[in-house]
Amino acid sequence: MLIGKPSDIKPSEITPRDLYLGRRSFLAGAGALGLGAAFPAAAAPLTFTKSPLSTTGETLTPLKDITTYNNYYEFGTDKADPAKHAGKLKTTPWTVKIDGEVEKPADYALEDLLKPVALEERIYRLRCVEGWSMVIPWVGFPLSEVIKRAGPTSKAKFVEFTTLADKDQMWGLSLPYLAWPYREGLRMDEAMHPLTILAVGLYGETLPNQNGAPLRLVVPWKYGFKYAKSIVRIRFTETQPATAWNMANPEEYGFYSNVNPAVDHPRWSQARERRIGEFSRRPTLMFNGYADQVSSLYFGMDLKKYY
Amino acid sequence: MTWPSRRRLVWLAVFIACLLPFASLVWAFFTDGLGSDPVETLIRSTGDWGIRFLVGGLMITPLRQIGWSAPARFRRMIGLYAFFYVCLHLTTYLVIDQGLDMPSIVGDILKRPYITIGMLAFVLLVPLAATSTAAMVRRLGGKRWIALHRLVYPIGMLAVAHYYLLVKADITWPLIYGTILAIGFAWRLKELARRRRQIVGANVARP
Numbered sequence: 427m428l429i430g431k432p433s434d435i436k437p438s439e440i441t442p443r444d445l446y447l448g449r450r451s452f453l454a455g456a457g458a459l460g461l462g463a464a465f466p467a468a469a470a471p472l473t474f475t476k477s478p479l480s481t482t483g484e485t486l487t488p489l490k491d492i493t494t495y496n497n498y499y500e501f502g503t504d505k506a507d508p509a510k511h512a513g514k515l516k517t518t519p520w521t522v523k524i525d526g527e528v529e530k531p532a533d534y535a536l537e538d539l540l541k542p543v544a545l546e547e548r549i550y551r552l553r554c555v556e557g558w559s560m561v562i563p564w565v566g567f568p569l570s571e572v573i574k575r576a577g578p579t580s581k582a583k584f585v586e587f588t589t590l591a592d593k594d595q596m597w598g599l600s601l602p603y604l605a606w607p608y609r610e611g612l613r614m615d616e617a618m619h620p621l622t623i624l625a626v627g628l629y630g631e632t633l634p635n636q637n638g639a640p641l642r643l644v645v646p647w648k649y650g651f652k653y654a655k656s657i658v659r660i661r662f663t664e665t666q667p668a669t670a671w672n673m674a675n676p677e678e679y680g681f682y683s684n685v686n687p688a689v690d691h692p693r694w695s696q697a698r699e700r701r702i703g704e705f706s707r708r709p710t711l712m713f714n715g716y717a718d719q720v721s722s723l724y725f726g727m728d729l730k731k732y733y
Numbered sequence: 734m735t736w737p738s739r740r741r742l743v744w745l746a747v748f749i750a751c752l753l754p755f756a757s758l759v760w761a762f763f764t765d766g767l768g769s770d771p772v773e774t775l776i777r778s779t780g781d782w783g784i785r786f787l788v789g790g791l792m793i794t795p796l797r798q799i800g801w802s803a804p805a806r807f808r809r810m811i812g813l814y815a816f817f818y819v820c821l822h823l824t825t826y827l828v829i830d831q832g833l834d835m836p837s838i839v840g841d842i843l844k845r846p847y848i849t850i851g852m853l854a855f856v857l858l859v860p861l862a863a864t865s866t867a868a869m870v871r872r873l874g875g876k877r878w879i880a881l882h883r884l885v886y887p888i889g890m891l892a893v894a895h896y897y898l899l900v901k902a903d904i905t906w907p908l909i910y911g912t913i914l915a916i917g918f919a920w921r922l923k924e925l926a927r928r929r930r931q932i933v934g935a936n937v938a939r940p
Binding site: 505556601703708 | 746753768769770771772773830831832840841844845847861894898899902903
């Protein structure tokens with residue numbers, strides 16, 4: 427019979443009260459740490475105007491999806507990793523080196539870089555090379571403003587963007603998949619295009635770390651991996667710079683990487699995409715729907731060859 | 734009232750345990766727990782469970798030979814669960830991801846090596862699932878049945894290749910499954926060679 431069976435645990439074996447309470451406070455501490463990781467540096471509201479260059483007629487992707495479904499390999503390869511681990515990233519103070527083929531190479535404190543610019547909200551579609559897409563209300567300013575101020579020389583034909591690579595803050599740098607630091611690049615005319623922006627926020631507040639805080643590139647007609655995150659260096663070059671995914675797999679990820687439903691990834695079709703929040707796929711648009719504004723940049727180019 | 738035997742209860746427990754991944758996916762589906770891209774999550778996790786049961790099932794024989802024979806009686810169940818999760822995996826891709834768009838699906842199968850390989854693995858798996866009953870073993874005859882079910886080795890390799898070919902960069906899991914399979918195959922070849930030697934030895938010893 428089970429009922430009434432005397433306990434065979436001696437009082438001396440029961441965890442002492444103070445130890446037990448100590449364990450509770452330890453757990454509470456761990457909980458607080460966990461929360462800290464989930465909600466890093468509080469997002470600060472930004473002052474901005476609404477840009478006429480914003481994409482209209484699209485439903486915005488919820489903030490939760492934009493901030494929890496990320497490719498940021500410096501914080502791990504799983505889509506949920508960046509939101510878990512990017513809280514460690516320290517974004518103040520932040521310095522951006524601008525060098526290469528420019529008249530005034532210099533290290534800029536982020537505040538100084540932002541001082542002369544007027545922030546605007548740009549709603550853009552984002553299409554990932556993996557076949558999914560979002561609609562994101564970025565807050566930023568045209569990259570061309572930074573370029574004009576830096577004064578590129580006549581030799582400057584390309585712009586290279588470098589992401590921070592700090593092993594103490596980014597555990598993913600120990601993964602061997604990409605040649606760190608993450609680098610991306612644009613042709614000068616692409617970089618100067620009015621749709622190309624440097625973003626410092628989304629949904630009206632400063633960028634969450636997992637989205638590339640404090641400064642990231644946004645080029646809406648290209649696949650998302652071109653949008654260099656947490657930029658520490660902008661370099662002007664005469665020759666086409668080497669870029670991270672292109673180095674990792676040149677047949678699959680070209681330098682241009684324009685969104686193009688007619689040019690498939692060697693392993694999967696790019697004809698359709700799944701908008702986050704929807705079930706079935708929808709057709710992918712040429713240049714991600716920005717063909718009217720950007721197709722002239724590629725006039726006469728074989729986009730199958732220059733993928 | 735008669736209680737079911739302990740053996741029967743263990744069988745039932747294993748049967749239910751193997752259904753838990755499916756149950757948790759259904760639960761997550763209805764409670765908005767599948768993340769930002771639920772379709773991708775469904776395809777990935779049903780595929781994961783398919784390959785886990787497949788690779789796990791292929792480990793049963795080597796495990797028995799090194800002395801752990803308990804899982805052996807669940808071999809058919811494990812195999813059928815692999816088929817069950819693979820069917821869910823394929824259905825999610827065909828119906829939800831592709832919306833049964835036949836030209837697009839046929840294009841995928843012809844043009845995308847990982848989809849070609851995945852479909853081939855599925856097609857090969859069908860006769861194995863169909864002949865899994867005791868009646869089918871009798872109808873085919875033991876030898877022929879065993880020969881047919883050796884297909885599970887190439888299926889295992891195709892499944893790992895399918896997985897390996899679709900990942901963008903992080904090949905950790907395909908490599909883990911591939912390594913487990915390779916160890917299992919190496920063990921089988923070793924066992925085969927050992928048994929051959931024994932038979933040869935027995936023949937020589939015969940007067």
